[in-house]
Amino acid sequence: MAGVRLQDVADHAGVSVKTVSNVIRNHPYVSDGVRARVRAAITELGYRPNALGRQLATGRTGLLALAFADVRLPYFSELANLVAVTAASSGTGYRVLLEETTGTLDGERAVVNASEAGLVDGMLFQPAVMSSREIAERHGDLPIVLLGEGAAPLTVDRVMIDNIAAATAATTHVARLGRTRIAFLGHETSQLTETSRQRIVGYQQGLEQANLLPDPALLIPTPETGVLSASLAVGAALDSGLRFDGLVCRDDLAAIGAIRAFNERRISSPDDVAIVGWDNISFAATTYPSLTTIAPDTVSLARIALEMLVERIEGYDGMGRHRLAPFDLVVRESAPSAE
Known part of the structure; x- marks a missing residue:
């Protein structure tokens, strides 16, 4: 009726x-x-x-917000689906609203301010630019759990994977294939995000564990996230004379762009260049070659984040809890296991 x-x-x-x-x-x-x-x-x-x-x-709306920079990025769209499914199956009755911040300070401030105004009961938030101090000051009484690698206030919960350990694992895997000039692709051209910084630190640690000297010339930045940007960056690097036989990528989109640049120049992967991506997005298994990649356990990440958020909504008022979700290296054709 x-x-x-x-x-x-x-x-x-x-x-x-x-x-x-x-x-x-x-x-x-x-x-x-x-x-x-x-x-x-x-x-x-x-x-x-x-x-x-x-x-x-x-006193509650039954709604949660999930806020991040760009819904077009496959990692975030797949994570959003997982969070919604996990919330629906958790027995709490919560529904999830998506908020896109466009990765700008104004966008992130607007999301926090609107959420605090009583539109949702709590928020999962992956900030790209907002500082730890400003998050602590602005979120007020809004229950919040942060996702990702950005600095988190001591009073706020956060879930992430160990990016340094994961990047080290990716790099040492490539080194075990006998590759000695291993490049890193996909970090920002100007100021590094915390995500890129941690992954480059792990990449350097992997080189050092393999007794390889880090070479700044092997850091290939991209002006923006995406397949085309990565393809152009790798193509320009190769055309300028840069040579490498291994490639660790900041994300799977960068890895797919690199494969395109290699194909255009008749460079074979993994024979000429072994490639490792990051995120294990759904079509990483269907590229040619299929993509070896760091796979964050996004199921665990979504579950842990939602559990902590619901606990905050229901009254938990302790110090911030910083949790690590597991990760794995999924080995496929672009960087097969060493024989």
């Missing part, structure tokens, strides 16, 4: 609106008989509490 109100349920069950609200909120001080009568009325009339009514009755 369309347009069923709380008052309609109360009239049908012969109780007050307050009693109906108490039943919806699972208030303990309602008799079993009254509770059964109200639930029967809700079912019979097809009543569904709207977000505003639920907020008035419980």
Whole structure:
């Protein structure tokens, strides 16, 4: 029945609106008989509490925000799906709203300010530019869990993978294939993000573990994230005379762009250049060659982040908890296992 109100349920069950609200909120001080009568009325009339009514009755909207820079990036769109599925199957009844910040300071501030205004009960947030201090100052009473590698306030929860260890694993894997000139592709051309910084640190550690000297000439930046940008950057580097036999990429899109540049120049992977990507996006297994890649355990990441966020919403007020989700190196054709 369309347009069923709380008052309609109360009239049908012969109780007050307050009693109906108490039943919806699972208030303990309602008799079993009254509770059964109200639930029967809700079912019979097809009543569904709207977000505003639920907020008035419980102080909560039943909505969570997931905020990140760019919904077009496959990693984030796949993570968003995982978060929504995990929330729906968790038994908490939460639904997830996506917020795109465009990776700008104004966009990130707007998301935090709007969320704090009572539109959602809590937020999962992967900041790209907002500082740790500003996050601590701006989020106020809004329960928040940060995702990713950016600096996190001591009072805020955060979930990430160990990017340094993962980049070290990717680099040593390539070195075990006998490659001695291993490049790194995909970091920013100007100021490094924390993500890029950690991955380059891990890349350097991997070189040192393999007794290879780091060479700044083998750091190939890209002006923006994406396949075309990476392809042009790698192509320009090769055309200028740079030579390398291994390549660790900041993300899978950069790796796919590198493969395109190699194909255009008849450079074979893995024979000429072994390539490792990052993120294990869904089509990494279908490229040619299929892509060896760092695979963050995004299922665990989504679960841990949602569990901590719900705990914050339900009243946990301790210091920030910083958790690591696992990762794996998925070995495919672009950098096969050493024989």
